[in-house]
Amino acid sequence: MMQDEFSALTQFSQEYLSFPPFLAAFEEIERSIQLYRAGAITQHLLVTGESGTGKTTLCRLISQKYPRVVLPERDVQPVLYISIPPAATIVSVSEAMLAKLGDPNPTLGTSSTKTARVVRLAQACSVELLLLDEANHIQDRGQSPTQYLVGDWIKGLMDGLQIPAVLLGLPRVESLLRVNEQLRRRFTRRMRMELGQSPEKSIEQECLELFYTLIHSMPIPFSIGSESWDALAHRLYFATDGRVAYLKKLLTGAIRLSFELDLSEIRCQELAQAFEAEIWPQGIGPLNPFSHDFAFRRLDRQGEPFEQGAIASRPGTRRAYAKQI
Ligand SMILES: Nc1ncnc2c1ncn2[C@@H]1O[C@H](COP(=O)(O)OP(=O)(O)O)[C@@H](O)[C@H]1O
Ligand SMILES: [Mg+2]
Incomplete structure (x- = not known):
């Protein structure tokens, strides 16, 4: 049983989903590569995108699709993927790049020789x-001088490399x-990873x-019971803020619970318990999106799970995925 649960959860957590903003960003990045290859x-x-909208997953997927290839005469690495460390400095970022490029000794040399090596190796x-x-x-520039210099350094590096760059981060970028x-x-050229950008569908429908x-890749079926699909759509949106990471947390929690209780299906009451266990321990009664007396509002007030960086978009907001400004 333990093994079943483990493999079911592993399989579930590894599944990639191509929801609209994720797919749109993926395609746009691929287009950048194609345009570059065509010499255009x-x-x-x-x-x-807010945390949990799939930015890092997107980077991993792109890196997997364009992997490093070891050829007899040299290594070819179409994508250089770096996660900028907290309190980034030019040295820490260039060393991270050197390591990714297979430099045998990333810490060797001065800051400027490291930068030159990044360009040469790339x-x-x-x-x-x-x-x-x-x-x-x-x-x-209003903050730590060593950190803002990283922005200037990246700009210089982009000029040196002359290849397309994708910058990913929280909306405050x-x-x-x-x-x-x-x-x-x-x-x-800018894109946002949040749901709620479709001109045809509401954010609840997208959720x-x-x-x-x-649920199609879940090991246990979901049963809606007496709830309507429309109400469930709203509950799901309020419970996850339309972010894929929270939706997966919710369902992972429900799967775990159903194994624990040996249930043959997952119902709204399991979603309620999973919300409390996986997303917000204070999410009880009117504050639990799957409870009968839920207040049907966003949980973005102070102390609530989606307080930080509340997303401005609302259902019906018309916004293109890629916005040229
Ligand atoms: N396209 C996707 N398909 C399936 N799961 C995803 C997808 N994007 C994100 N996730 C899930 O959400 C979690 C958080 O995603 P992540 O990419 O780290 O978000 P971000 O970098 O925007 O904070 C991941 O661990 C993964 O489980
Ligand atoms: Mg991330």
Whole structure:
């Protein structure tokens, strides 16, 4: 039983979903690679999204699709994917890049020789795309001077490499770009990872669709009981804020519970318990989206799970996935 549960949960957590903003960002990044290969233009892209919207997963998927290949004469690495460390410095970022490029001794040399090595190695490995995740760890000029220098350094590196770059991070990266004019000019093409950008569907409907996709790969069936699908869609949106990570947490919790209690199906009451266990321990009664007396409102007030960086978009908001500004 233990083994069944383990393999069911592993399989469930490894499943990739192509929900609309994820797919749109994936395709746009691939387009940048194709345009570059065709010798057309070097198109940079900024991808923002709250935590748990799939940015890091997107980077991993792109890296998997364009893996490093070891050839007899040299290594070819189409994608250089780096996660910018917290309190990033030029040295820490360049060392991370050198390590990813297979440099045998990333810490060797001065800051400027490391930068030169990054460019040389990237060119030697035919890197065609730079993926910079956690761009929110680059600071603006109002903050630590060593950290804002990283922004300027990246700009210089992009000029040196002449390949498309994708910057990914929390929505506050947009304000970093507002103060860093040089970076802003390079990232005019922008996309957002949140649901709720479809002109045809509400965010609740999109949540429900994501839920449908997920329940198909669950080891135990879901039973809606007397609830309506429309009400469930709203409950799912309020419980997860439309973020894929929370939807998966919720369902993982429900699967675990059903194994524990030896249930033959997952019902709304398991979702209620899973919400409390996996998302918000204080989510009880009117504060639990799956309870009968739920207040049917966003849980974004102070102390609530989606308080930080509340998403501005609401159902019916018309916004294109890729916005040229
Ligand atoms: N496309 C996807 N398909 C399936 N699961 C996903 C997808 N995107 C994100 N997830 C799930 O959400 C979790 C958080 O995603 P992550 O990419 O780390 O978000 P972010 O980087 O935006 O904070 C992942 O561990 C994964 O389980
Ligand atoms: Mg991430």
